[in-house]
Amino acid sequence: MQQRKPDLDHIMVTINHPFGTIETPLSEWIAIGPGTRPLLAPSAAYDTETGAALPLSVIPFRYRNTLLSRLLVRLKLLPNPWPNT
Numbered sequence: 001m002q003q004r005k006p007d008l009d010h011i012m013v014t015i016n017h018p019f020g021t022i023e024t025p026l027s028e029w030i031a032i033g034p035g036t037r038p039l040l041a042p043s044a045a046y047d048t049e050t051g052a053a054l055p056l057s058v059i060p061f062r063y064r065n066t067l068l069s070r071l072l073v074r075l076k077l078l079p080n081p082w083p084n085t
Contacts, residue, residue, distance in 0.1 A: 008027040011045055015029075017040060026045065062078045
């Protein structure tokens with residue numbers, strides 16, 4: 001049985017914020033990013049339709065906001081996902 005690929009609007013990401021845990025749709029994270037807290041990054045993901053945990057690989061690499069992805073953006077090896085922040 002082939003598994004379906006989750007839709008971006010049906011993926012929730014968990015962000016560990018200094019003031020608590022935040023959950024937001026992946027589509028919103030992709031659109032807005034970390035905002036004024038540049039080091040925030042998704043720590044978990046799940047499918048809202050099934051409740052199943054998903055690997056962080058469902059998040060396109062340039063939107064993961066990890067140390068490596070930020071470095072690759074600075075080196076211009078990845079496009080800046082949030083150029084206005």
